[in-house]
Amino acid sequence: MYRLLVLGGGRMGSALLGGLLRSGWCAAEEVAIVERRSEVRELIDDRFPGVTVMERPVAADALVVAVKPGDARTACTLVKDRGYGRVLSVVAGVPIAKLEEWLWDGAAVVRAMPNTPALLGTSASAIAAGSSATEDDLVWAEAVLSSIGVVVRLPEHLLDAATGLSGSGPAYIFLVAEALVEAGVLEGLDREVSRVLTVQTILGAAKMLAESGESAEALRSAVTSPGGTTASALRVLERSGMRAAFLDAVSASAEKSREIGRSAS
Ligand SMILES: NC(=O)c1ccc[n+]([C@@H]2O[C@H](COP(=O)([O-])OP(=O)(O)OC[C@H]3O[C@@H](n4cnc5c(N)ncnc54)[C@H](OP(=O)(O)O)[C@@H]3O)[C@@H](O)[C@H]2O)c1
Numbered sequence: 001m002y003r004l005l006v007l008g009g010g011r012m013g014s015a016l017l018g019g020l021l022r023s024g025w026c027a028a029e030e031v032a033i034v035e036r037r038s039e040v041r042e043l044i045d046d047r048f049p050g051v052t053v054m055e056r057p058v059a060a061d062a063l064v065v066a067v068k069p070g071d072a073r074t075a076c077t078l079v080k081d082r083g084y085g086r087v088l089s090v091v092a093g094v095p096i097a098k099l100e101e102w103l104w105d106g107a108a109v110v111r112a113m114p115n116t117p118a119l120l121g122t123s124a125s126a127i128a129a130g131s132s133a134t135e136d137d138l139v140w141a142e143a144v145l146s147s148i149g150v151v152v153r154l155p156e157h158l159l160d161a162a163t164g165l166s167g168s169g170p171a172y173i174f175l176v177a178e179a180l181v182e183a184g185v186l187e188g189l190d191r192e193v194s195r196v197l198t199v200q201t202i203l204g205a206a207k208m209l210a211e212s213g214e215s216a217e218a219l220r221s222a223v224t225s226p227g228g229t230t231a232s233a234l235r236v237l238e239r240s241g242m243r244a245a246f247l248d249a250v251s252a253s254a255e256k257s258r259e260i261g262r263s264a265s
Contacts, residue, residue, distance in 0.1 A: 002032045002052070004144075005060035005084070007075050009035030009044045009053070012090050013066035015118040017048060019147035022121070032058055062086040062140070069093050069264065076102035083107075086133075088141050090114055092167070093260035096130040096156055108133045110141040113159050114148065116170050123149030124169075126162035160261065164254030172249060177202060 003026050006013045017033060020026050028050030034057050035041045041053045052058075056078075063084040067075045072091045080103060087109045089099055096111045103109065109130030114123045125145045129138050138153060145151045154162060177198050184194030208219055224230045237243075 002058065002060035003030040004032075004062050004064065005057060006031065006033040006064045006066055007057060007079065008066035008068075008071075009033045009037075009040050010066065010068075011119060012114065013064070014044060014047065015123075015148055016064060016066065016090070016144070017044075017051065019118070019121055020144065021048065021051075023147040025143060025147050032060060034058075057082060060084060062088070064144070065089040065091055065099075067091060069260070072099070072264075073102050080104055086110070086137050086140055088112060088144055092163070093257060094264045095261050096128065098264050100130055100132070106132050108137045110137055111156065111159065112141065112145055112151075113162050113167050114145065115166050118148040121148055124166040125149060125151045126154045126159055126166065127151060128154050128156035128159055160254045160257040161250075163257040164250040164252070167257070168250075168253040172246070173202065 004020070006017055009017075013033060013035070017031065020031065021028060028048060029052075032052035032054060033044055033048075034054050035044060036055060041055070044051065044053045057063075059082055061084065063079060063086070065072065065075055065087060069091050072089070072094045076099060083104050085108065087099070087103060087107055088111075089096075089109060090112050091099075092113065094111075096109055099109050099111065100107055107130070110127055110133050111130065112125050112127045114125040117123050118125075123145070125148070127138065127141050127145065142151045142153075152162075180198040180201070181191065181194045184197060185191055189197070205219075208214075209216060212219065214222075220234075224234060
């Protein structure tokens with residue numbers, strides 16, 4: 001029997017599979033992936049030699065559901081009679097109660113909200129336990145998602161907040177990058193030079209945040225000399241309401257996520 005079956009071989013399903021193989025969590029022979037598109041099955045076959053790629057679900061110890069929200073109900077119905085030991089859903093917006101209703105009685109479900117950098121192994125995931133999920137199930141889900149980045153545990157109602165922050169978050173940073181590249185061009189830099197400087201600045205700042213052990217506030221303060229260039233720039237950003245815009249943006253995304261959860265069927 002397979003150790004894990006991944007249902008849905010798209011971007012997230014393949015990112016997860018790649019992470020699990022790369023991290024050594026499993027060997028290629030221990031996992032199977034179900035994908036309905038033949039061209040995607042071929043791609044997975046080429047990319048992950050040794051992994052079983054199929055059109056229909058087979059038995060496995062555990063299941064990962066990685067289909068689009070609109071396909072989740074059908075996907076759950078497809079596996080309903082098999083009764084996998086554990087289920088990890090990375091489907092955005094579909095509440096645990098719905099998954100439990102669509103799967104078998106007593107299904108041990110863990111719901112996760114990963115984000116796009118999963119494709120590069122640098123995802124930020126939040127997970128929440130279903131009504132039948134045990135501590136062991138959560139530890140298992142953490143191990144699976146750790147292969148594509150960092151994982152935090154939350155009660156389910158806070159997954160909407162995580163969606164607003166880390167789920168939609170990469171897009172906020174892309175927008176900041178876009179604006180900075182444009183700003184460099186406005187100041188006379190060649191577009192490619194501006195892009196290189198912008199990307200490395202974001203990368204460097206993120207690394208400092210991740211590795212220095214200092215808060216964002218402390219790091220910002222350390223690079224803001226009294227009366228200096230950065231202080232002048234920060235005044236403009238504060239006056240423009242940048243901080244309030246981020247507060248509102250995260251809340252808007254979280255509210256939209258709550259709305260999607262309410263309408264999931
Ligand atoms: N990509 C991300 O960065 C990201 C981040 C956070 C959360 N997620 C969540 O992860 C889930 C998957 O996202 P994705 O970007 O990987 O989507 P995707 O690229 O569309 O992948 C889903 C794949 O599953 C296939 N599929 C659907 N129903 C199936 C079934 N019953 N049996 C076999 N294969 C089936 C789809 O085929 P068709 O194309 O024919 O439908 C598609 O190839 C979504 O719920 C999304 O919200 C994704």
